[in-house]
Amino acid sequence: MPMPPPPPRAWAWCRDDVDGYLPVKVSKQNTTSATVQLPSGETKIVPSSDILDPIQHPENLEILQDDLVQMDDVNNMSVVDNLRRRIAAEKIYTSVGDILIALNPYKQLPLYTPTVIDDFIKRDPVDLYPHVFGVAMGAFRNMIAERANQSILISGESGAGKTEATKQCLHLLSEVARGEGGEMEMTGIEEKILMANPVLEAFGNAKTVRNDNSSRFGKYMQVHFNQKCVIVGCSTTNYLLEKSRVVSPASGERNFHVM
Numbered sequence: 001m002p003m004p005p006p007p008p009r010a011w012a013w014c015r016d017d018v019d020g021y022l023p024v025k026v027s028k029q030n031t032t033s034a035t036v037q038l039p040s041g042e043t044k045i046v047p048s049s050d051i052l053d054p055i056q057h058p059e060n061l062e063i064l065q066d067d068l069v070q071m072d073d074v075n076n077m078s079v080v081d082n083l084r085r086r087i088a089a090e091k092i093y094t095s096v097g098d099i100l101i102a103l104n105p106y107k108q109l110p111l112y113t114p115t116v117i118d119d120f121i122k123r124d125p126v127d128l129y130p131h132v133f134g135v136a137m138g139a140f141r142n143m144i145a146e147r148a149n150q151s152i153l154i155s156g157e158s159g160a161g162k163t164e165a166t167k168q169c170l171h172l173l174s175e176v177a178r179g180e181g182g183e184m185e186m187t188g189i190e191e192k193i194l195m196a197n198p199v200l201e202a203f204g205n206a207k208t209v210r211n212d213n214s215s216r217f218g219k220y221m222q223v224h225f226n227q228k229c230v231i232v233g234c235s236t237t238n239y240l241l242e243k244s245r246v247v248s249p250a251s252g253e254r255n256f257h258v259m
């Protein structure tokens, strides 16, 4: 009687201490342990309890998906894996439909050059890729099309890069909404807003265990445009300032920068 062929190696998600989840090929598994092949090619024995769901579409594991909505398998593991591979390739932005996920690379990447700005201002969005400039440009285009105010909501945990993303939005808007002739004087709005920042930060930012320059207040910023869609001003409203920090900063943290 000929031996039956060995079962094909099955792809599954495996818990990992460093990366969260890794796609592995399971070659053997019993109730307590499993032999798996890691993406690096290394073979390892892991507890069976670390083997999670099967991977339905292993052929997609090499794809860096720009938009999570386009993924065939959407779960915590596939999303984390896609984002991990994207940031390894220095693609820090990923779309989820109209929402943009930004991962903090903690290093300067050439993502904000004049050429990139030019692309986002001039090219059709369908030919472009996820980027914070795309969000700012989308808001600008919608403002013109709908003749209505637009909002960009930037949220995330401390140190995630909200302040940086805000600056990039203002940078794009100041480039696209430049006036001509006399109105040109009103440009440089980004510089003016940025010049106000040290004062706001002195009284509202503090060194924390996560971020040396952590904003301890919320900022509601309004950029004002005239009928010709040229920026004519900006106002900032501060809210939720952590005044308690003056007398009771958390352990290992400082109160405000101002002395």
Ligand SMILES: Nc1ncnc2c1ncn2[C@@H]1O[C@H](COP(=O)(O)OP(=O)(O)OP(=O)(O)O)[C@@H](O)[C@H]1O
Pocket (backbone or CB within 6 Å): 104, 105, 106, 107, 108, 109, 156, 157, 158, 159, 160, 161, 162, 163, 164, 165, 211, 213, 214, 215, 216
């Ligand atoms: N896109 C980016 N490219 C390079 N560095 C970045 C980027 N985003 C953030 N960083 C770095 O991470 C640090 C923290 O970012 P940022 O201050 O924007 O965080 P935050 O979300 O505003 O934090 P908090 O809520 O504590 O104020 C910054 O000092 C900056 O150097």
